[in-house]
Amino acid sequence: MSENITANAMGLLKSEAKSLNFYYGEYQALKNINLAVAEKRITALIGPSGCGKSTFLRCFNRMHDLYPGNRYDGEIMLYPDDVNILHAKIDPIEVRMRIGMVFQKPNPFPKTVYENVAYGLRVRGISNRRKLDEKVEKALRGAALWNEVKDRLTSLAFNLSGGQQQRLCIARALATDPEMMLFDEPTSALDPIATASIEELIAQLKEQVTILIVTHNMQQAARVSDYTAFMHMGEVVEFSDTNTIFTNPAQKRTEDYITGRYG
Amino acid sequence: MPNQSTTQSVQAIRTMIVRHKRWDIIFSIVGLFAMLGGLLTLVALIVGMAIDGLPRISWNFFTSFPSRHADKAGILSAWVGTTLVMMVTVLSAVPLGVAAGIYLEEYASKNWMTDLIEINVTNLAGVPSIVYGLLALGLFVYQLDFGQSVLTAGLTLAILILPIVIVATREAVRSIPGTIREGAFALGATKWQTVSQHVLPYSTAGILTGVIIALSRAIGETAPLITIGALTYIAFLPDSPFKGEFPYVSFDWLSSAFTVMPIQMFNWVSRPQEAFHYNAAAAGLVLIVMTLIMNALAIYIRYHFRKRIKW
Numbered sequence: 001m002s003e004n005i006t007a008n009a010m011g012l013l014k015s016e017a018k019s020l021n022f023y024y025g026e027y028q029a030l031k032n033i034n035l036a037v038a039e040k041r042i043t044a045l046i047g048p049s050g051c052g053k054s055t056f057l058r059c060f061n062r063m064h065d066l067y068p069g070n071r072y073d074g075e076i077m078l079y080p081d082d083v084n085i086l087h088a089k090i091d092p093i094e095v096r097m098r099i100g101m102v103f104q105k106p107n108p109f110p111k112t113v114y115e116n117v118a119y120g121l122r123v124r125g126i127s128n129r130r131k132l133d134e135k136v137e138k139a140l141r142g143a144a145l146w147n148e149v150k151d152r153l154t155s156l157a158f159n160l161s162g163g164q165q166q167r168l169c170i171a172r173a174l175a176t177d178p179e180m181m182l183f184d185e186p187t188s189a190l191d192p193i194a195t196a197s198i199e200e201l202i203a204q205l206k207e208q209v210t211i212l213i214v215t216h217n218m219q220q221a222a223r224v225s226d227y228t229a230f231m232h233m234g235e236v237v238e239f240s241d242t243n244t245i246f247t248n249p250a251q252k253r254t255e256d257y258i259t260g261r262y263g
Numbered sequence: 264m265p266n267q268s269t270t271q272s273v274q275a276i277r278t279m280i281v282r283h284k285r286w287d288i289i290f291s292i293v294g295l296f297a298m299l300g301g302l303l304t305l306v307a308l309i310v311g312m313a314i315d316g317l318p319r320i321s322w323n324f325f326t327s328f329p330s331r332h333a334d335k336a337g338i339l340s341a342w343v344g345t346t347l348v349m350m351v352t353v354l355s356a357v358p359l360g361v362a363a364g365i366y367l368e369e370y371a372s373k374n375w376m377t378d379l380i381e382i383n384v385t386n387l388a389g390v391p392s393i394v395y396g397l398l399a400l401g402l403f404v405y406q407l408d409f410g411q412s413v414l415t416a417g418l419t420l421a422i423l424i425l426p427i428v429i430v431a432t433r434e435a436v437r438s439i440p441g442t443i444r445e446g447a448f449a450l451g452a453t454k455w456q457t458v459s460q461h462v463l464p465y466s467t468a469g470i471l472t473g474v475i476i477a478l479s480r481a482i483g484e485t486a487p488l489i490t491i492g493a494l495t496y497i498a499f500l501p502d503s504p505f506k507g508e509f510p511y512v513s514f515d516w517l518s519s520a521f522t523v524m525p526i527q528m529f530n531w532v533s534r535p536q537e538a539f540h541y542n543a544a545a546a547g548l549v550l551i552v553m554t555l556i557m558n559a560l561a562i563y564i565r566y567h568f569r570k571r572i573k574w
Binding site for chain 2: 061063066068093094096097100101103105107108109110119120123124169172173176
């Protein structure tokens, strides 16, 4: 895959998967993946259902460790401290404290708006009310939700609309100032208007945080991302800057997918 | 304007529907009788008991000890005994059962051992209660020397309902969506933080409902308590748990002899004089009301906790 963009051409890197294989029990879901994630850029993973893009994303915060029988092989380096976050000696909790995640379906806790955003801070032992107030407001502003919920911080998160719930989940992840954020098809459960606001938000967030996003909406990848990887059958088929992928793909399979011939 | 053949086929469809619907009518009649059969028996039972027992229910009935004279006999020692025994049962069965359920569901690795334990716990819920009585007689009365006491009775009923509490806890915990757990883990929470701050609070309604249903079963149990040697005639109360002077609480009541409502009923029913049978009916009525209150509490708790949680 000599066509793939090289790490050198991408500027500062935040993370890099090297020869990554992943197994669900006997089944190999990811095959020899090499992919660089540029600092404070948006990297999109696209591909048909079952191609392994969510599996790949969930390696970055060791989500697979929660279930028995899963096995990683290879490395995911996190920079600037050059640590392999898949290494057995690295506690997955440490990784999750550095790398936040937003899920496919909004999954707020059945608590108040405030407590949802504050949860990550409480896990880190912050209980000072003034500090919490300040961080919660900052996170909600960062997720473009503050103006809508500032008068209902004590109402239950379930009373918010679907799009607001998803932005609440983004605020919840932002509150702890993660170095990198993972988005797993964050708009697939939302209507077009809510989708547009989440996309706009993600585009703004790259000023402060590195973003890796899974989507099977190609327009979304084209609109928000700087780099795009096309995955198929557990492999990265092509990885390049988004413009190249969508206008001048090097691989036949990429072109077929982008032009809607399968997927 | 429909033509001749369309009209005919529509006619045929209608005849067929009428024929098929006959089974709806037949079943609705059979079902009605089945339902009434069950319901009317229950109503007759309660009404019969109310007619016999209601005239006996008075303030004195609750504040008198049992007596040789039916009209002076009351259920004081029985309801106090039932209350104290249930307190011991709740305080021992709930922490043990909830902890075991959570461990099995959230911590234990899923293998043939946990499968085996699961099957056994479910089966234990169906073991006849007298068997628990025998177990308790050997373990609590003889081995641990707790005597034929409130403590022994409470622990006996606790092991009796433990399987129900464990199963209810597991089901309540299992109904929490995995996405909520993942949400907590993704923020860097440990397993204990996830369990204690999310899984347990969100499954409280289900656990409490299961606990109260288990207690409703325990409150009516007679056989295991007779096996461990509950008294049938008792004219004193256990020592009060609360004291006027320091240290204000006392645990002497745990080792006291006792009786409970169903045993008092059993005692009265087995007497030849009819007047005592009315006492038994009155006590039965009180026991049913106690159970109904507990069930009402279960429904209230379920409603109260669930109205703010929708997945």
